[in-house]
Each structure stands twice: as structure tokens, then as C-alpha cells.
Amino acid sequence: MLCQECQEKEASVHVTKIINNKKQELYFCKECAQATGELKFGSDFSFNNLLTGLLNSKPHSHHQINLSSKQLRCSNCDLSYQEFSHNGRLGCSQCYDYFGDKINKILRRIHSSNRHTGKIPKRIGENVRVKRKINNLKEEMGQAVAKEEFERAAVLRDEIKELEDRLDNRG
Amino acid sequence: MEEKIMNQWMKELGPNSDVVVSSRVRLARNVSDLSFTHHASNEELKQVGSKVEQLLEEDDHFQLELIGIDSLSEFERKMLVEKHLISPEHTQTNKHKAVALSEDETISLMVNEEDHLRVQVLLPGLQIEEAWSVADRLDNHIEDQIDIAFAEEYGYLTACPTNVGTGLRVSIMVHLPALNMVNRVEKLMSAISQLGLAVRGLYGEGTETVGNLYQISNQVTLGHSEEEIRENLLEVTQQIIEQEKNARKLLLQEQEVSVKNKVYRAHGILTHAYSISIEEAMELISNVRLGIDLGIIKRIEPTILNQLMVMIRPATLQLTKGQKLSIEEREIYRAELIKELLD
Numbered sequence: 001m002l003c004q005e006c007q008e009k010e011a012s013v014h015v016t017k018i019i020n021n022k023k024q025e026l027y028f029c030k031e032c033a034q035a036t037g038e039l040k041f042g043s044d045f046s047f048n049n050l051l052t053g054l055l056n057s058k059p060h061s062h063h064q065i066n067l068s069s070k071q072l073r074c075s076n077c078d079l080s081y082q083e084f085s086h087n088g089r090l091g092c093s094q095c096y097d098y099f100g101d102k103i104n105k106i107l108r109r110i111h112s113s114n115r116h117t118g119k120i121p122k123r124i125g126e127n128v129r130v131k132r133k134i135n136n137l138k139e140e141m142g143q144a145v146a147k148e149e150f151e152r153a154a155v156l157r158d159e160i161k162e163l164e165d166r167l168d169n170r171g
Numbered sequence: 172m173e174e175k176i177m178n179q180w181m182k183e184l185g186p187n188s189d190v191v192v193s194s195r196v197r198l199a200r201n202v203s204d205l206s207f208t209h210h211a212s213n214e215e216l217k218q219v220g221s222k223v224e225q226l227l228e229e230d231d232h233f234q235l236e237l238i239g240i241d242s243l244s245e246f247e248r249k250m251l252v253e254k255h256l257i258s259p260e261h262t263q264t265n266k267h268k269a270v271a272l273s274e275d276e277t278i279s280l281m282v283n284e285e286d287h288l289r290v291q292v293l294l295p296g297l298q299i300e301e302a303w304s305v306a307d308r309l310d311n312h313i314e315d316q317i318d319i320a321f322a323e324e325y326g327y328l329t330a331c332p333t334n335v336g337t338g339l340r341v342s343i344m345v346h347l348p349a350l351n352m353v354n355r356v357e358k359l360m361s362a363i364s365q366l367g368l369a370v371r372g373l374y375g376e377g378t379e380t381v382g383n384l385y386q387i388s389n390q391v392t393l394g395h396s397e398e399e400i401r402e403n404l405l406e407v408t409q410q411i412i413e414q415e416k417n418a419r420k421l422l423l424q425e426q427e428v429s430v431k432n433k434v435y436r437a438h439g440i441l442t443h444a445y446s447i448s449i450e451e452a453m454e455l456i457s458n459v460r461l462g463i464d465l466g467i468i469k470r471i472e473p474t475i476l477n478q479l480m481v482m483i484r485p486a487t488l489q490l491t492k493g494q495k496l497s498i499e500e501r502e503i504y505r506a507e508l509i510k511e512l513l514d
């Protein structure tokens with residue numbers, strides 16, 4: 001099996017991580033395991049170590065650095081992905097978009113999730129709240145159809161339509 | 172700034188205070204369209220500051236007093252750290268850092284910390300829900316006036332990806348002398364760290380802990396709702412309380428003489444030492460506290476020990492004395508102060 005981090009060397013370190021009862025299996029080569037700090041996890045409770053480890057981009061002599069990730073930069077604040085992986089801090093809220101897939105992967109590793117399910121700010125989050133409601137109703141509608149409760153499904157469909165119109169009107 | 176040594180978590184005992192010293196809720200928030208603190212221009216940081224200033228001016232509910240970090244002396248800044256009102260990183264005097272405090276110091280709002288805004292509520296004992304409800308209300312008030320960086324998928328956007336989502340960090344400080352004496356803390360801690368929670372000693376940066384005090388907090392902030400995060404921590408806390416209490420019972424049953432000996436000796440040294448280091452003092456205070464909770468020592472108010480835990484720390488100690496002290500002078504004054512308070 002190849003190392004998950006560099007996709008280059010044979011993996012020799014196997015790490016099992018349990019976060020929120022979800023088991024995660026990680027395979028690294030020795031160098032990457034050291035660089036990501038995975039070896040320390042479990043004996044050391046400090047979470048920051050884990051993160052800077054995850055992001056640590058100290059160039060390994062045996063690794064080719066992916067050129068596209070080297071050039072990656074946030075167009076809003078000009079922070080490069082490289083700078084981010086050095087100090088573990090993003091430059092602005094739009095970095096989350098510009099570093100797209102990479103951030104997504106990191107979030108899934110840290111939180112075992114990439115989707116916020118918590119509080120939504122009242123004033124600026126109104127649209128988000130409506131969208132979340134629409135998603136929930138759609139799920140309900142699917143279940144209603146599956147149970148052949150077509151009348152209920154129709155009611156839900158109208159409700160969804162109404163909410164979607166409201167979103168369109170607001171732009 | 173008024174030199175206030177005591178704040179609420181030191182003066183009062185909350186629920187389950189025989190094991191849980193304090194509960195804290197922290198929310199990380201950023202002003203949308205401005206770069207995060209470490210990457211922001213001076214102008215942007217100033218903007219954050221003035222937005223908060225305006226917010227607080229128009230508020231008459233929370234009544235927070237805004238204090239510029241650069242207006243404080245070095246000791247005053249360090250005392251805020253020792254009282255857990257600001258983080259050690261927040262003592263730098265550049266970068267337009269500020270903190271807004273409520274009268275009783277249960278609420279602190281850090282401005283231009285790692286995130287533009289860090290709301291913190293600190294209450295004595297096990298009061299996670301109470302602390303959350305205050306923080307949530309202040310947060311609502313903030314986002315009513317200030318546009319906060321928020322995205323549908325990732326929730327509240329923070330400078331560090333470990334805080335994104337809810338931006339919520341809930342932590343409790345627990346006192347576990349009995350579990351430590353029966354050598355069960357390490358096992359418990361490693362079990363806890365597998366539940367998505369982080370454990371660390373009170374003041375140490377590493378795993379060395381002082382005075383049997385541990386801080387437990389959630390690590391995961393994304394993918395779980397605020398309620399789930401709180402419930403998870405609360406459940407674990409209740410188990411810790413039960414285990415510590417069982418260990419205390421066991422100790423009294425099986426090692427009564429040695430426990431009593433330890434408690435009385437600790438009290439003896441604390442009330443008679445001429446000079447004492449902070450580590451030794453914390454250790455002995457922990458033993459006396461255990462003695463109080465086990466009913467061995469009866470005439471000391473347990474709140475005094477909470478106060479001592481902060482008062483004997485270097486910056487607070489020197490502020491109380493009103494002058495700079497050498498390490499030797501500090502150890503002498505520390506012993507004096509402890510004697511005075513325990514008498």
C-alpha cells in the first residue's frame with residue numbers, strides 16, 4: 001500500500017484514529033508519519049501539534065512537491081497555500097473557497113465532517129436557513145413518496161416550491 | 172484599569188463544585204470581508220476595533236467595558252491571563268488588541284485575537300448550559316450589528332480550520348486528586364481523548380499537570396451542532412464526577428490514615444511555611460481541597476482555595492503586593508498571603 005500523504009513511498013506506519021466513535025485508518029510512510037505528527041497522537045493530548053503536523057509542509061527530500069498546490073493562492077487576500085501550510089492559519093474567509101478541495105480534505109481529517117449543522121446567524125443567514133429547510137422538506141417528501149403517501153408528498157412539494165420562490169425573489 | 176483581583180468563578184461555588192472548578196464556553200467569530208487578524212492590515216484591525224466599540228456603545232444589556240491591551244501594564248495583562256480572561260497570545264500590545272469585560276468578569280470578549288472576536292463566558296462549577304446561553308445571547312447581539320463571516324457549508328469561518336463550523340469550544344476544569352492517587356487519571360484521559368475531546372493540565376503546556384487540575388474540551392467543531400457538542404462534554408463530565416467520587420470513597424475506606432495524614436500535613440505546611448513555590452503550593456492546596464470535600468477539614472471555605480489558585484500566581488501576586496518582586500521575594504510573599512487567607 002502506498003503512503004496516503006505523498007502517494008509515493010510504501011506505507012509502513014498504520015494509525016487508527018477514533019474521533020466521535022468514527023474509526024479512521026491512516027497509512028503513511030515513515031517520513032510522512034513523522035512530518036504529520038501522527039505518531040505522536042494518542043500519547044500526546046495536544047491537538048495543535050496534530051494540526052500543524054497535518055499541514056506541515058517541510059519539503060521532504062524524497063518527495064516531489066505538487067506544483068499546482070505550490071502556486072495555489074487566495075485571490076482575495078493573496079495568501080498562498082504554502083504559507084497556510086506553514087503556520088496553519090488562513091488569511092481570510094475566502095481562502096476557504098480558493099483552497100477548495102484541499103481545505104475540504106483537511107476539514108474531513110480534523111473533524112471527520114465537512115458540513116456545518118449548527119447555528120445559523122439570524123440576519124445574514126436567512127437564505128441559508130431557508131435552504132436547510134428546503135433540504136429537510138425534500139427528504140421528507142422522498143420518504144412520503146416511498147411510503148406512497150402521495151397526498152402528503154404533494155403538500156410538501158407545494159411548501160418547497162413556496163420556499164424556493166422566496167429564495168429566488170430575494171436573489 | 173481598576174485592580175480587581177477576585178472574579179465570579181473565584182468567589183462562588185457552582186453546582187458539582189467538589190469536582191468541577193469552572194465551566195467555559197468560547198465562540199470564535201470573524202468580521203466578514205476583512206482579513207483574519209494575523210493577515211490583516213493595521214487599517215483592517217482598527218476597523219474591527221471600532222465596530223466593537225460602536226457595538227458596545229449601543230448595548231445596555233451586557234454592559235461590557237472595553238479595554239485596550241496596550242493601555243495595560245505588563246502585570247495587568249498577565250493577571251488577565253492568570254484569571255483566564257484572555258489567552259497568553261492576547262497580551263501583545265500591537266495589533267489593536269482589546270478585551271471587553273463584564274462587571275463580574277464572567278464575560279470576556281477578546282478583540283483581534285487569532286479570530287477578530289472571541290466570546291468567552293466563564294462560570295464556577297458545572298454550568299455548561301448557563302455559560303452557553305449567555306454566550307449565545309451575546310453572539311446574537313453581535314451578529315445583529317456586525318456582518319459575521321459565515322458560509323453555508325462550513326458555518327462560521329475561522330482563521331484556523333480547527334475552529335470552523337460552530338466556532339464553539341466548551342471546556343470544564345476538573346479537580347481529580349483521588350483518581351490521581353489511585354493512578355487512574357492516565358487511563359481515564361486516554362479514554363476521553365478517544366471521544367473527540369482534548370485533555371490538558373491547567374497551566375502546563377505539556378502533559379505535566381499542576382495541582383490535579385485538568386481541562387477537558389471538545390476538539391471537533393464542525394459537523395456537530397452546538398447542542399450535541401455540549402451534551403457530549405456534559406455526559407463525559409458526569410462520568411468523570413462519578414469516577415472521582417467513587418475513588419474518593421475508596422480512598423477513605425482503604426487508606427483513611429494516609430489520606431488524613433496527607434491532608435493535615437498539607438494544611439500544616441500551607442499555614443506555617445516561610446517561603447513556597449507555586450508548584451508546591453498548588454499541590455498542597457489540592458490536598459487541602461480534597462480534605463474539605465471529604466469532610467476531614469471543616470473550617471475552611473472551599474472558595475478560598477479557588478481564590479488562592481489565582482492569587483498566588485506571579486503577576487497577580489505582584490499586583491496584590493503593588494510592586495515588582497524577585498523570585499525569592501515572591502515565594503516569601505506567597506507564603507504570607509496563603510497564611511493570611513487560611514487563618
Ligand SMILES: [Zn+2]
Nearest residue numbers: 003006029032
Ligand atoms: Zn510519504
Ligand SMILES: [Zn+2]
Nearest residue numbers: 074077092095
Ligand atoms: Zn484569503
